[in-house]
Every structure is written in structure tokens, then in C-alpha cells.
Amino acid sequence: MVKQISKKLGDKLRVQVVSKYLAFAQEGLVPEINCPLDQGLLMCNVDNEDKIYLYCLSCEYKNFIGIDFYKKIKQNLEGIKNGK
Secondary structure (H helix, E strand, O other), X not given: OHHHHHHHHHHHHHHHHHHHHHHHHHOOOOOOOEOOXXXXXXXXXXXXXXXXXXXXXXXXXXXXXXXXXXXXXXXXXXXXXXXO
């Protein structure tokens, strides 16, 4: 039970990181991530299996975030934190 709770807390933190990145992107502080189909705004969410995905508000686009993509997001956020 404790392992499941800590896993869920870790996933929530990941979603918060992606959400923070998307907010910073709208402010122009990090590169934007737009929908590849219509260049619309992307939002993040978690499915029933706690997998993070990006989805487009204006079309049916949906893409799950992989670990490499997540690491790039964290690196960009660290760059802001460090003043780069």
C-alpha cells in the first residue's frame, strides 16, 4: 500500500512538472510545444494507468510522454531555475 501511495505521489509531481513547463512556454520562457496537427495549445493529463499524456484542445491529438521527452522538459525548467 505504501509503495502504491508513493508511486502516485511521484506521478503527481511529474504531472506538475509538465504543467509548469506548459505554463512557462505560454510566457515565452521555454520553447513551446504545439500540436503537430493544427499547432493548437496542448494540455497535460494522466490516464487510468498513471501515464502522462499531452492532448490538443482543438483536435483529437493525444500523445503519451516518454522518459526522454520528460528529461528534456526538466532540463529546460532547471535552466530557468539556474538563470540560463
